[in-house]
Amino acid sequence: MEQLDTPHVASELTPWDRVQRARHPQRPHTLDYVFALCEDFVELHGDRRFGDDAAIVGGMASFNGRTVMVLGHQKGSDTRENMRRNFGMPLPEGYRKAQRLMRHAEKFGIPVLCFVDTPGANPNKESEERGQGNAIAEGIQVMTTLRTPIIATVIGEGGSGGALAISVGDRILMQENSIYSVASPEAAASILWRDSARAPDASRALKLTAQDLLELEIIDEIITEPAGGAHLDAQAAINAAGERIAVHLEQVCALDLDTLLHERYAKYRSIGRFEEQQNVLLRV
Amino acid sequence: MKEFFRRTRKSFDSDQSAETVQIPDDLWVKCPSCRELIYRKELNDNLKVCPKCSHHMRMSAREWVGLLDVGSFSETDANLLPTDPLGFVTPDDTYANKLKKSQHRTGMTDAMLTGVGSINRMWIGIGVGDFSFMGASMGSVYGERLARAAEQAAKLNIPLLTINTSGGARQQEGVIALMQMAKVTMALSRLAEAGQPHIAVMIDPCYGGVTASYPSVADVIIAEPGANIGFAGKRLIEQIIRQKLPAGFQTAEFMLKNGMVDMVVSRSDLRDVLDRLLRHYNARSKPPVVQAQAEPELAGYAQGRA
Numbered sequence: 001m002e003q004l005d006t007p008h009v010a011s012e013l014t015p016w017d018r019v020q021r022a023r024h025p026q027r028p029h030t031l032d033y034v035f036a037l038c039e040d041f042v043e044l045h046g047d048r049r050f051g052d053d054a055a056i057v058g059g060m061a062s063f064n065g066r067t068v069m070v071l072g073h074q075k076g077s078d079t080r081e082n083m084r085r086n087f088g089m090p091l092p093e094g095y096r097k098a099q100r101l102m103r104h105a106e107k108f109g110i111p112v113l114c115f116v117d118t119p120g121a122n123p124n125k126e127s128e129e130r131g132q133g134n135a136i137a138e139g140i141q142v143m144t145t146l147r148t149p150i151i152a153t154v155i156g157e158g159g160s161g162g163a164l165a166i167s168v169g170d171r172i173l174m175q176e177n178s179i180y181s182v183a184s185p186e187a188a189a190s191i192l193w194r195d196s197a198r199a200p201d202a203s204r205a206l207k208l209t210a211q212d213l214l215e216l217e218i219i220d221e222i223i224t225e226p227a228g229g230a231h232l233d234a235q236a237a238i239n240a241a242g243e244r245i246a247v248h249l250e251q252v253c254a255l256d257l258d259t260l261l262h263e264r265y266a267k268y269r270s271i272g273r274f275e276e277q278q279n280v281l282l283r284v
Numbered sequence: 285m286k287e288f289f290r291r292t293r294k295s296f297d298s299d300q301s302a303e304t305v306q307i308p309d310d311l312w313v314k315c316p317s318c319r320e321l322i323y324r325k326e327l328n329d330n331l332k333v334c335p336k337c338s339h340h341m342r343m344s345a346r347e348w349v350g351l352l353d354v355g356s357f358s359e360t361d362a363n364l365l366p367t368d369p370l371g372f373v374t375p376d377d378t379y380a381n382k383l384k385k386s387q388h389r390t391g392m393t394d395a396m397l398t399g400v401g402s403i404n405r406m407w408i409g410i411g412v413g414d415f416s417f418m419g420a421s422m423g424s425v426y427g428e429r430l431a432r433a434a435e436q437a438a439k440l441n442i443p444l445l446t447i448n449t450s451g452g453a454r455q456q457e458g459v460i461a462l463m464q465m466a467k468v469t470m471a472l473s474r475l476a477e478a479g480q481p482h483i484a485v486m487i488d489p490c491y492g493g494v495t496a497s498y499p500s501v502a503d504v505i506i507a508e509p510g511a512n513i514g515f516a517g518k519r520l521i522e523q524i525i526r527q528k529l530p531a532g533f534q535t536a537e538f539m540l541k542n543g544m545v546d547m548v549v550s551r552s553d554l555r556d557v558l559d560r561l562l563r564h565y566n567a568r569s570k571p572p573v574v575q576a577q578a579e580p581e582l583a584g585y586a587q588g589r590a
Contacts, residue, residue, distance in 0.1 A: 123520055123521050123524060124516075125521060125525060128516065128534060133495035133496045134500040134501070137469070137496050137500035138501055140469045141469050160462060161493055161496040161497075164465060164466060165496075180459055181462075182493075188455050192455065193374060205372055206370075206455070206458050207370045208459070216459070216460060218459050218460065218463060268470045271464070272467065273369035274364050276365075
């Protein structure tokens with residue numbers, strides 16, 4: 001950790017270093033962003049079906065002179081809070097709360113700001129019984145056609161489906177030292193390398209850094225962090241993110257809803273790399 | 285539906301991927317559940333369901349096409365081929381090489397087979413996963429074929445049937461694979477706008493990113509008896525909670541009990557259930573309320589950036 005704290009030239013960092021920074025316990029979490037960037041935050045609770053999940057927080061707030069719906073994964077900054085928030089790993093009711101708030105935002109024409117910071121959806125017995133798969137799938141489905149702008153910002157870990165369930169948006173922004181991955185490096189290493197200690201190798205192969213994902217045209221922008229990482233100067237990191245979110249928010253709010261939804265469709269519809277062979281025989 | 289589309293193996297490539305113990309010339313098959321030896325012809329005639337314990341064995345995507353009217357199926361988007369966008373290498377193997385081997389072994393280009401066909405002369409779009417191709421993991425080709433199938437069904441104004449089995453998103457394609465969950469869900473919104481149903485059949489095994497996306501929000505969800513369906517794998521959950529999971533956890537029946545699927549239907553009844561469902565949708569007296577919006581411009585964003 002000593003080494004990480006000294007300022008580096010960004011390109012010298014390995015993907016594994018980025019993973020460590022993205023997971024750093026002193027890194028600002030969703031509520032830090034909300035309290036620093038927004039005014040008059042009113043937190044809303046519960047999914048109206050089963051319960052309230054502390055791993056996802058959300059509510060209405062005023063950001064940059066506009067009423068917005070903020071929601072995000074919430075990790076704790078100490079052990080006790082992490083236990084309460086389950087390390088930012090939501091249960092199905094967390095995702096259903098998020099969907100309720102998104103529908104709420106749509107109803108009242110409020111844009112949605114999502115903050116992504118989760119190791120993944122909670123894998124336990126109860127979440128399977130209550131339909132974790134369905135909860136994530138519905139989250140994705142709601143966001144594909146939600147008639148209000150959505151901006152997702154990855155502020156730490158973007159862990160697989162558990163992150164995607166609240167990050168299908170008109171813009172996806174990532175902080176310089178955040179990651180977004182199809183599987184955690186440890187899980188990928190234990191499957192593909194048959195050894196979870198090979199996580200540093202897996203983190204390189206998975207192309208999970210913000211720089212990789214910008215290159216792959218998955219995300220829209222990288223938000224720079226203070227030298228050494230967001231955990232060294234939380235306020236500066238939060239302000240930088242706030243500035244960029246504000247710029248993108250104005251852009252998407254300027255579009256009429258049909259154009260917005262058309263662009264969102266095209267954005268996701270075009271993701272994928274494949275070869276399309278032309279069948280010459282059919283043309284003869 | 286009696287005879288499946290069977291292909292004879294053309295390659296002599298000795299593949300070490302341990303296939304289930306087979307007795308000379310593939311004549312006899314051992315049921316993995318009750319260990320009964322079954323004559324292969326008899327098993328195929330019984331839709332690969334064990335005649336003794338009615339265990340539903342896995343079928344390839346091409347075998348599943350037998351569910352449709354004989355001769356009605358035509359494949360679409362067979363010309364899409366997978367690539368290796370990340371240059372993914374593990375100590376054992378490269379992704380490019382793994383793809384080649386799987387293609388050789390299965391005769392498929394990727395894990396998803398799509399097309400158009402009919403059930404009792406009612407036309408449907410269809411997408412079937414093939415577990416023997418890299419665990420039917422969802423990558424770019426899987427996603428693109430399915431997205432196109434959904435858009436095409438919307439355009440043709442016909443329902444879409446998906447038969448889903450998967451280990452999840454294909455890790456070798458990284459976040460591109462993860463985003464296929466959103467892409468397919470996007471494309472299915474066109475089908476919903478066209479007022480046509482998406483019927484999903486979940487077969488053994490169905491996990492991860494596939495369970496956590498389009499099949500779980502289908503209009504009707506059907507599961508096969510005994511199929512393992514879930515989000516996180518059983519072993520992972522057991523490791524985390526440090527307990528044995530009860531028998532029957534994450535089975536089709538478990539999903540039914542918890543309200544996650546509409547019904548559990550045995551393979552021999554599936555065609556009949558689909559027939560009844562399709563007739564209900566086709567018999568709607570009024571056109572659906574939601575009208576399809578402007579034609580999706582397929583050409584524009586359907587270009588792969590290989």
